[in-house]
Amino acid sequence: MQVILRQIGNCIIRRCDPTDIIPVMEINLKTLPEHYSDYFxxxxxxxxxEAFLIAEISGKLIGYIMCKTEYGFSNFKKLGFVKKGHVVSVAVIDEHRGKGFGSELVNESLKGVKMRQCGEMYLEVRCSNNDAVRLYEKLGFSINQRLKTYYRDGEDAYLMAINFSD
Ligand SMILES: CC(C)(COP(=O)(O)OP(=O)(O)OC[C@H]1O[C@@H](n2cnc3c(N)ncnc32)[C@H](O)[C@@H]1OP(=O)(O)O)[C@@H](O)C(=O)NCCC(=O)NCCS
Structure with missing residues (x-):
């Protein structure tokens, strides 16, 4: 059964279904240099x-977000060990950007991660990816560290994080 979370105009944000994985992989291939196996x-x-979500218009997938949970050191509390959400990948196809769908995907995934009792959420983003950095800042994330040569091509990443107890 499809779990629809939000509707923005003709776009629905819903949980991913196993049959969506191939189109999600196709969007990933078109939009990002980091790719993964179907098993991943x-x-x-x-x-x-709860936090693997897709955006769909008239039956066509136009965006996705996928996340995982981890236990590790807090990005906010000194010496704190917490359960954290981690955004693994998010993308919206070019022709549907700037319409709020990326923000809705991130926002709904934050709710999904909170359902799993995570205290915070974090992600890595290329320092040059101004659109994405702005989007995350608008949703309450802040830049926590700069990760030197994080990407294979040598670019640095910002580690951005949001604390749910703020
Ligand atoms: C990052 C990405 C997912 C944003 O998706 P989106 O649907 O365009 O995002 P939104 O429409 O919700 O935009 C949210 C904010 O981001 C910024 N933004 C996003 N796209 C923008 C654009 N094309 N031009 C200017 N600002 C933009 C704006 O600050 C916008 O805020 P606003 O609502 O006040 O205008 C999309 O650009 C994308 O898929 N990029 C390629 C993949 C990628 O970089 N993923 C992130 C990896 S960490």
Missing amino acids: YESLLDELP
Whole structure:
């Protein structure tokens, strides 16, 4: 059964279904340089379906977000060990950007991660990716660290995080 979370005009935000994985992989291939095996997508869907979401217009997938949960040191509390959400990948196809769908995907995934009792959420983003950095800042994330040569091509990443107890 489809779990629809939000509707923005003709776009629905809903939980991913196993049959969506191939189109999600196609969007990933078109939009981002970081790619994954089909097994990896399936394992994230298995592990955290509440935060593996897709945006769909008239039956066509136009965006996705996928996340995982981890235990580790807090990005906010000194020496704190917490359960955290981690955005693994998010993208919206070019022709549907700037319409709020990316923000809705991130926003709904934050709710999904909170359902799993995470205290915070974090992600890595290329320092040059101004659109994405602005989007995350608008949703309450802040830049926590700069990760030197994080990407294979040598670019640095910002680690951005949001604390749910703020
Ligand atoms: C990042 C991405 C997912 C944003 O999706 P989107 O649907 O365009 O995002 P939104 O429409 O919700 O925009 C949210 C904010 O981001 C910024 N933004 C997004 N796209 C923008 C654009 N084309 N031009 C200017 N600002 C933009 C704006 O600040 C916007 O805020 P606003 O609502 O006040 O205008 C999309 O640009 C994308 O898929 N990029 C390629 C993949 C990628 O970089 N993923 C992130 C990896 S960490």
